[in-house]
Amino acid sequence: MEGEEVKPGSAIAILSFLMTYPSDEFRERVVSMASSSLLSRSLLGMLGEGLVGKLREELLSLSREEELMRARREYTRLFISSLGGTPCPPYESVQRTGRREVLREAGYLLEMMRRWGVRVKESFEDLPEHIAAELSFLSFLITTAESGEGEEAERAREDLRTILSRMLEWVGSLRECVERESEGRLYPLILRAVEETLKREALRWGIPTRSS
Numbered sequence: 001m002e003g004e005e006v007k008p009g010s011a012i013a014i015l016s017f018l019m020t021y022p023s024d025e026f027r028e029r030v031v032s033m034a035s036s037s038l039l040s041r042s043l044l045g046m047l048g049e050g051l052v053g054k055l056r057e058e059l060l061s062l063s064r065e066e067e068l069m070r071a072r073r074e075y076t077r078l079f080i081s082s083l084g085g086t087p088c089p090p091y092e093s094v095q096r097t098g099r100r101e102v103l104r105e106a107g108y109l110l111e112m113m114r115r116w117g118v119r120v121k122e123s124f125e126d127l128p129e130h131i132a133a134e135l136s137f138l139s140f141l142i143t144t145a146e147s148g149e150g151e152e153a154e155r156a157r158e159d160l161r162t163i164l165s166r167m168l169e170w171v172g173s174l175r176e177c178v179e180r181e182s183e184g185r186l187y188p189l190i191l192r193a194v195e196e197t198l199k200r201e202a203l204r205w206g207i208p209t210r211s212s
Contacts, residue, residue, distance in 0.1 A: 008201060009143035011042040015197060016135035018190045019090065022071040027062045034059040046197045055193060058186045074184050088177040092129040095170035102127055112159055113137060131174065135194065138163050164198060165207050171195050
């Protein structure tokens with residue numbers, strides 16, 4: 001609703017969705033968000049007007065078929081496959097180690113998700129350490145920490161601090177890779193929004209960052 005406060009967990013859920021493949025459903029949802037005030041209300045509390053405005057402009061452009069197809073090519077080339085190998089694998093293990101081996105560094109994440117009874121949606125069709133999946137789980141933890149009570153809320157706070165601090169160790173390298181390899185503006189803007197949002201959340205939850 002207009003004027004309703006948007007929680008940080010909801011903002012991170014939006015960023016998680018923006019890092020999924022730009023399907024027809026993706027276009028319908030993001031164009032709707034960008035056309036209404038939802039995107040701005042969700043992200044302006046985390047990001048500057050300039051970045052939010054540029055991101056909104058890019059998302060609105062996906063209403064045009066040629067821009068949607070360009071986004072699909074770019075997503076596939078950057079994050080899935082391209083001639084000579086995927087330039088920017090969106091997986092924690094690859095970004096942390098520099099090796100093209102997934103799940104090497106994700107044992108903590110898989111155990112944490114198991115304890116919470118959380119699974120990656122079947123429709124996602126990717127690994128739990130994909131940046132979109134980790135952001136979605138982080139959103140869940142933040143929402144639980146802020147709306148839960150007692151031991152559950154405390155456990156959520158402890159786990160979100162763990163995943164936040166670890167994400168800040170590798171999301172920057174993914175953002176740099178995307179800025180270097182991208183042929184458009186959409187994904188560099190999204191990754192910049194993700195990194196800046198994680199840094200703000202880290203400060204809010206008492207986690208030191210490089211800039212702090």
